Amino acid sequence: MSVRVDETTAGTRGTTAEDLLREAAHLYADDPAASEAVERLRRRLQEPLRVALAGRIKAGKSTLLNAIVGEELAPTDTGECTRIVTWYRHGEVPDVTVRLRDGTAARQPVRRVRGRLQLDTGGHDLREVARIEVTWPSPALTRMTVIDTPGLASLSTEVSERTTEALTPELGAPEVDAVVYLMRHLHTSDAELLEAFREATVGDASAVGTLAVLSRADEIGGGRIDAMVSASDVARRYAHDPRVRAMALDVLPVAGLLAEGAHALRQVDFDALREIAMLPPARRESLLASADRFGTQSVDELEVASPALRAELLARLGFYGVRLASALLRGPGLDATALAKELSRRSGLGPLTSALTTQLGQRAGALKTRSALAGLEQVLAEHPRDEAADLAERADALRAGDHAITELEWAARLRRGAAGALEDVLRTEAERLLGMHGSAPSERLGLAPSASREKQLDAAMAASERWRWVAADPLSDRESVGLALSAVRSLDALLLQLGGS
Amino acid sequence: MDDPVEVIERCAELCRRRERTDLVMRLEAATGRWQSSDVRVLVVGEFKQGKSQLVNALVGAPVCPVHDDIATSVPLTVSYAEQPTAAVLWAAPGAITEEEPRREVVDVAMLAARISLPGQDRVIEDKDGSRLVAAEAGLPRQLLRDGLTLVDTPGLGGPGSAHSAATRAVLPSAHAVLVVTDASQELTGPEVEVIRQALAACPHVALVLTKTDLHGQWRRVQQLNAARLRDAGLKLSQLAVSSQLRLLAARSKDADLNAESGFPELVGFLRRSVVTRREELARRSVRHDLNAVLAALSSSLDSEHRVLSSPEHLPAVVAELALARTRAEELKKRSAKWQQTLNDGVADLNADLDHDLRERIRVVQAEAERIIDEGDPGHAWSEFVAWLEESTASALADTFTWAEQNAEWLLTRVAEHFEEASAETLPQLRLADTTSLGDRIRPMGDLDLNETTLGGKVIIGMKGSYGGVLMFGILTSLAGLALINPISIGAGILLGARAFREDKENRLARRQAEARTLVRKQLDEVVFQSSKVLRDRLRHTQRQVRDHYAATAEDLLRSIGESVASAQGAAKADEKQRITRLAAIATDRTTVIRLRREVDTLGAPTAAAQAAS
Numbered sequence A: 001m002s003v004r005v006d007e008t009t010a011g012t013r014g015t016t017a018e019d020l021l022r023e024a025a026h027l028y029a030d031d032p033a034a035s036e037a038v039e040r041l042r043r044r045l046q047e048p049l050r051v052a053l054a055g056r057i058k059a060g061k062s063t064l065l066n067a068i069v070g071e072e073l074a075p076t077d078t079g080e081c082t083r084i085v086t087w088y089r090h091g092e093v094p095d096v097t098v099r100l101r102d103g104t105a106a107r108q109p110v111r112r113v114r115g116r117l118q119l120d121t122g123g124h125d126l127r128e129v130a131r132i133e134v135t136w137p138s139p140a141l142t143r144m145t146v147i148d149t150p151g152l153a154s155l156s157t158e159v160s161e162r163t164t165e166a167l168t169p170e171l172g173a174p175e176v177d178a179v180v181y182l183m184r185h186l187h188t189s190d191a192e193l194l195e196a197f198r199e200a201t202v203g204d205a206s207a208v209g210t211l212a213v214l215s216r217a218d219e220i221g222g223g224r225i226d227a228m229v230s231a232s233d234v235a236r237r238y239a240h241d242p243r244v245r246a247m248a249l250d251v252l253p254v255a256g257l258l259a260e261g262a263h264a265l266r267q268v269d270f271d272a273l274r275e276i277a278m279l280p281p282a283r284r285e286s287l288l289a290s291a292d293r294f295g296t297q298s299v300d301e302l303e304v305a306s307p308a309l310r311a312e313l314l315a316r317l318g319f320y321g322v323r324l325a326s327a328l329l330r331g332p333g334l335d336a337t338a339l340a341k342e343l344s345r346r347s348g349l350g351p352l353t354s355a356l357t358t359q360l361g362q363r364a365g366a367l368k369t370r371s372a373l374a375g376l377e378q379v380l381a382e383h384p385r386d387e388a389a390d391l392a393e394r395a396d397a398l399r400a401g402d403h404a405i406t407e408l409e410w411a412a413r414l415r416r417g418a419a420g421a422l423e424d425v426l427r428t429e430a431e432r433l434l435g436m437h438g439s440a441p442s443e444r445l446g447l448a449p450s451a452s453r454e455k456q457l458d459a460a461m462a463a464s465e466r467w468r469w470v471a472a473d474p475l476s477d478r479e480s481v482g483l484a485l486s487a488v489r490s491l492d493a494l495l496l497q498l499g500g501s
Numbered sequence B: 001m002d003d004p005v006e007v008i009e010r011c012a013e014l015c016r017r018r019e020r021t022d023l024v025m026r027l028e029a030a031t032g033r034w035q036s037s038d039v040r041v042l043v044v045g046e047f048k049q050g051k052s053q054l055v056n057a058l059v060g061a062p063v064c065p066v067h068d069d070i071a072t073s074v075p076l077t078v079s080y081a082e083q084p085t086a087a088v089l090w091a092a093p094g095a096i097t098e099e100e101p102r103r104e105v106v107d108v109a110m111l112a113a114r115i116s117l118p119g120q121d122r123v124i125e126d127k128d129g130s131r132l133v134a135a136e137a138g139l140p141r142q143l144l145r146d147g148l149t150l151v152d153t154p155g156l157g158g159p160g161s162a163h164s165a166a167t168r169a170v171l172p173s174a175h176a177v178l179v180v181t182d183a184s185q186e187l188t189g190p191e192v193e194v195i196r197q198a199l200a201a202c203p204h205v206a207l208v209l210t211k212t213d214l215h216g217q218w219r220r221v222q223q224l225n226a227a228r229l230r231d232a233g234l235k236l237s238q239l240a241v242s243s244q245l246r247l248l249a250a251r252s253k254d255a256d257l258n259a260e261s262g263f264p265e266l267v268g269f270l271r272r273s274v275v276t277r278r279e280e281l282a283r284r285s286v287r288h289d290l291n292a293v294l295a296a297l298s299s300s301l302d303s304e305h306r307v308l309s310s311p312e313h314l315p316a317v318v319a320e321l322a323l324a325r326t327r328a329e330e331l332k333k334r335s336a337k338w339q340q341t342l343n344d345g346v347a348d349l350n351a352d353l354d355h356d357l358r359e360r361i362r363v364v365q366a367e368a369e370r371i372i373d374e375g376d377p378g379h380a381w382s383e384f385v386a387w388l389e390e391s392t393a394s395a396l397a398d399t400f401t402w403a404e405q406n407a408e409w410l411l412t413r414v415a416e417h418f419e420e421a422s423a424e425t426l427p428q429l430r431l432a433d434t435t436s437l438g439d440r441i442r443p444m445g446d447l448d449l450n451e452t453t454l455g456g457k458v459i460i461g462m463k464g465s466y467g468g469v470l471m472f473g474i475l476t477s478l479a480g481l482a483l484i485n486p487i488s489i490g491a492g493i494l495l496g497a498r499a500f501r502e503d504k505e506n507r508l509a510r511r512q513a514e515a516r517t518l519v520r521k522q523l524d525e526v527v528f529q530s531s532k533v534l535r536d537r538l539r540h541t542q543r544q545v546r547d548h549y550a551a552t553a554e555d556l557l558r559s560i561g562e563s564v565a566s567a568q569g570a571a572k573a574d575e576k577q578r579i580t581r582l583a584a585i586a587t588d589r590t591t592v593i594r595l596r597r598e599v600d601t602l603g604a605p606t607a608a609a610q611a612a613s
């Protein structure tokens, strides 16, 4: 399991972020505004990780959100749709609340039309609304709170600004811990926003809190049957682009619509798709030549797959999904469940969810602590008091001493090309040792999960020696030394863990 | 009346009979101009919207690079040729202004591969460091026969924004623009901006919605776009197409698919609104030339006729012609009103342009300095440079568009003055259309100096095809300038934290100062080079205009001389000669009248154009 370095180190000082916040609550008991802010931070530490979905308009954010949550919640549309930042968090009872800028909140009736929630501001002017909060009893939401945002580069700059504000507030720390950034291509405005987000986040660590998604990936190849393969190539190239590397952990191709549609595939859909797959080749090709034809042409041989049902399939799976299904169903017998599974597998959602749970999830503690400490510093700065000076110092010390945060920050700097004086092999090893590719000892050491404890110990010791040497080398520059010291510290914790278990 | 060449030929025959080689030459030039009028249609849009595929589907050949990832990196011009041909153009290292690029002929089949790039790279370089700046392809296609030239451009807003800058820079050179957006979503803010710029630079702009085969909801998107454009106050037609279906239709010879692809409408638009409009202008130009020639002919026929029918008129006719000659000579003098208008106008324009350019660049500079002061310029230097390039290219495109509009307006005024003067002096020799002034004064933004009053001689230099591309070469040099590493490398392990922080602050201030200086130096260079180019082009235009009118005045003088000669010759004729020559003159005069009538119908829209609309 993950190396809980943060607890070890924090434990020796006897202070945690939680402790500091408790003290702060005490200190500000007489100041309603400040104690309210502190209270929010404390709640935040208890809550699941907050992940925002961001990107240019119509990047497919709401659709992907539904796919991740596994439920059709967020409204989606061909036209500009999401206009307000919307939080989806876990709760036993469905609830929709509009939070206004003036701090008040208004509950809204929960209405769903064909699955999708009907979200409105309850008569409030868009400008007065800070955000909408949706509470929903969905298992996926217990692991993370997901935040849908309005699209960037919208014609109405006001709408786009709401997102920029939510992700990169002018003042203080952002409200989100991690970002899934959706892009259909790497547009200059994408690069700009990623950069802005990186600059706004404290401690330079956003590159490790950001995952990029090549969204609507099925459309990249013009809807050809090998679209997802092509999309993987594009994603891989983006992932190596220095600008993307500096700002995001990884780039993953995902066809959100396909994932969502596969999840909701019904038997009748399956029957219709199979009927289409079984058409004589010429008929099938003619029907599948264009979305228009597929959704409207009447075909005598098709009984189940009426034009209306086909149009619905098109909307739910996308044209690529329909083509893919019809190709898959021509092969040896798949049943409805197997088809849904196969479509879902090819949508690329799996790697995304696992990246969210491993790459981000394992770091949830550190990411949240980092946000909470930044928030605390903001409160202390906004409500200065003599007694608070000590608190600020300790928050600073806690952050500096929390090795999990240091790891995040070094990993981020590495991604931006820091310690360039070191050889590439060493820098790659450092990324791994810092837990960028998973925090299990074997993952950090780059060994197979099945590697024996002895082997792991050997590898860890060899690495430790190597990095101590880098740290002590008089020719090493300051940055390399800093990196080496961090790596050594991670290895120390790792050795402790290996030796102790 | 469809083909003016035939009318020109009959007119030339008459001129030869009357031994007017000067007029014959003029007609030959008119034929040449008529045959060479081409139309540049620029295909622009954000990257990966299907621009290259659109051009391929239009010409039915894979000339442009199309790929899921790899992008078009330079403008590719596709025009008519008897045999398929292709070439790539290289600019020598450091070439920044109007130098002709080096042409390298390549295999058509290899062209697409030669000019495409995996998205992130910026420019393609040759072994000797030359930069690839453009490419050309020639194809034997009916669609291109009438002079239609399609230009596929690098996508806007892509990662290699040097490409975007190139595209913005060529905008002013277009006669028409197709703005391409795919049907996956409605127009975004940056796209509407591109449309706005295209409309400012050129009169015929259409929005082409692509990939309708893939996006079932394209009609919704089309409606949304229409609303967007209405809200933005932009007027242009919208066409929906699928290149995929068009190519499929071509392969399978399937007429239904072709109709579904939407291409028949697109081709119709290009023919109707672009080629025909352009042809109309060319027609007017031919008509103008013919009218001038016929006027000169009929003037000499008239004088000869008057003297032949009553020889005692000779002194009066000669005196009249002598007066006309003096006035025609006046027209050539530097003090002539049209010359003054031209000289003053060019001087003013020079000053205004300089001001306009500086003003626009100053705005860019101010914004650049603000950005630098707000953050550490070392962090996002390449993004910053990309931004700077785009903004500068945009500013330059605006100035060039503005320059062109103003130059055109000036030339219309010069033309008017010349017309007035020649009309006062030489009523029977008027060079302009007698029909209406409206022909000469066209609405702003729709002017094209290739026609009417200027007889097509003056090709205003502002619409250069490579100039714009090379302009941005000034800027690419900026990209190579790396600022000192934002993260201190040599600070040394011994520096304490405090010292390091101070060092960091000093370094930041230094980097900001350094970045400001770099930007200022580069923008100065841009202003210097661009104003030089603008001045050169304007001077060139001025010289052409002056030469053109001087030659026209010269033509007038020659015509007058010819008229005097024929009048004098007529006076010497004996009775018998008089009768035969009068009969010949009568025939020629009828021919002139008939030709004039035919010329009048030349300018009218052709039957084909009417049927198409």
Ligand SMILES: Nc1nc2c(ncn2[C@@H]2O[C@H](COP(=O)(O)OP(=O)(O)OP(=O)(O)O)[C@@H](O)[C@H]2O)c(=O)[nH]1
Binding pocket: A056, A057, A058, A059, A060, A061, A062, A063, A064, A075, A076, A077, A078, A079, A080, A081, A082, A083, A149, A150, A151, A152, A215, A216, A217, A218, A219, A254, A255, A256, A257, A258, A315, A317, A318, A319, A320
């Ligand atoms: N083919 C395909 N279409 C998709 C995919 N994801 C979304 N779409 C479609 O794209 C359109 C926009 O999707 P949304 O999820 O509403 O996009 P959004 O980013 O939330 O849009 P805004 O909130 O308006 O910025 C809808 O028509 C979806 O059906 C995908 O993975 N594949």
Ligand SMILES: Nc1nc2c(ncn2[C@@H]2O[C@H](COP(=O)(O)OP(=O)(O)OP(=O)(O)O)[C@@H](O)[C@H]2O)c(=O)[nH]1
Binding pocket: A220, A221, A222, A223, B046, B047, B048, B049, B050, B051, B052, B053, B054, B065, B066, B067, B068, B069, B070, B071, B072, B073, B153, B154, B155, B156, B210, B211, B212, B213, B214, B241, B242, B243, B244, B245
């Ligand atoms: N289904 C479908 N796909 C298309 C169509 N036109 C283009 N595409 C696809 O869209 C992608 C991009 O097409 P290009 O023509 O290269 O686009 P572009 O605008 O020239 O791209 P850049 O040069 O990178 O700016 C390719 O994968 C094409 O296959 C179309 O009509 N239908």
Ligand SMILES: [Mg+2]
Binding pocket: A061, A062, A063, A075, A076, A081, A082, A148, A149
């Ligand atoms: Mg949305």
Ligand SMILES: [Mg+2]
Binding pocket: B051, B052, B053, B064, B065, B066, B071, B072, B152, B153, B154, B155
């Ligand atoms: Mg292209």
